[in-house]
């Protein structure tokens with residue numbers, strides 16, 4: 001039985017995680033839930049799964065009537081609270097084995113860090129944790145891997161499993177690498193759907209509305225990642241995520257557009273062989289693998305039917321039109337604190353666009369302006385969470401001015 005905490009349990013990844021648990025109650029037990037504002041939905045999950053450890057990110061709700069309901073559900077067995085400290089307290093509970101981090105944005109970094117610092121397994125959907133703080137997270141993951149090996153809880157073969165990627169591309173690469181030698185890997189191929197505006201040019205993207213940008217062609221996801229997919233920033237974040245997770249230099253990480261999203265990513269080896277991971281476009285498959293590793297459990301959704309798939313297409317990414325991918329690759333290559341600043345600016349510009357206070361093309365412009373300003377002031381080596389939090393705040397303030 002693996003006892004898990006689900007951070008962001010009401011979101012797209014969170015609800016699918018809860019569904020995976022529902023299908024595998026003999027293997028998984030939820031022992032903690034955290035959300036930002038959708039407290040009623042979280043309480044429904046808590047009652048259904050008998051969960052007593054609860055956290056609500058939005059501190060303002062502590063003064064709301066829902067606080068009494070949270071306290072009542074926690075009862076005398078559980079802990080409960082409001083704000084990020086309360087979220088982080090869940091990951092430190094002694095009974096927790098695995099933390100599913102399905103928070104959105106850089107707000108998820110501290111929880112990822114504290115999960116590994118507490119020696120727990122991190123099942124990571126929150127890619128921003130690695131984009132912003134990969135330099136801090138990966139050494140911690142290596143420590144937990146070593147602890148797991150020493151304690152005899154790591155699988156006999158393959159990675160020790162302290163940090164399990166949920167992001168579909170990285171889950172795919174993780175599986176392609178199983179049983180392989182690191183030095184025989186020559187390239188990672190990260191696949192991209194191309195988003196709703198694949199094939200469009202810059203002039204076609206003037207006046208794009210949030211409703212248009214939210215219409216992802218192949219995946220059903222939360223608002224922020226859907227906008228990132230449409231600008232190809234999501235792919236840029238994923239290139240940086242792959243660099244950290246698989247210790248791969250940027251010149252050996254390529255992006256290829258695969259509009260059907262049937263191939264979740266590929267690994268090329270020194271002998272010219274390529275392994276691809278395919279599957280239904282449903283996140284419950286990678287979520288489940290992150291929780292079942294090294295075992296495989298019964299499929300949580302219908303497997304891919306190749307007789308209905310039709311053709312598989314491939315194309316290069318258009319980084320002239322979709323500047324965010326080029327900006328992210330630049331941020332990753334420069335490294336240090338530049339990805340943190342890029343990510344914060346992107347979060348502000350995407351939120352402004354979704355609130356109809358900023359334009360679609362303004363997203364890349366804002367990100368570039370804030371990155372330029374940081375490069376002029378001097379990119380720093382990543383040293384601490386506090387340093388990243390300070391720079392994140394600076395980048396958000398600079399981005400807000402740029403959006404205005």
Ligand SMILES: NC(=O)C1=CN([C@@H]2O[C@H](COP(=O)(O)OP(=O)(O)OC[C@H]3O[C@@H](n4cnc5c(N)ncnc54)[C@H](OP(=O)(O)O)[C@@H]3O)[C@@H](O)[C@H]2O)C=CC1
Pocket residue numbers: 007008009010011012013014034035036037038039056057058087101102103104105107125126127128166167168219220221222223224225283
């Ligand atoms: N959706 C997908 O298919 C994929 C998502 N990812 C990544 O997974 C992460 C989650 O994405 P997604 O599920 O789409 O996002 P959603 O917006 O759907 O869900 C976000 C969840 O996080 C909660 N949350 C947000 N901020 C806080 C906070 N400060 N404290 C506590 N809870 C908080 C939200 O609570 P509330 O409901 O109360 O607002 C919600 O439960 C992102 O990093 C994304 O890039 C990666 C691959 C695929």
Ligand SMILES: CC(=O)[C@@H](O)[C@H](O)COP(=O)(O)O
Pocket residue numbers: 167168169191192193194195219225228229230234235283
């Ligand atoms: C499901 C998943 O992992 C998303 O990150 C997905 O990759 C988004 O699609 P894009 O390929 O359009 O970015």
Ligand SMILES: [Mn+2]
Pocket residue numbers: 167168169238
């Ligand atoms: Mn992805």
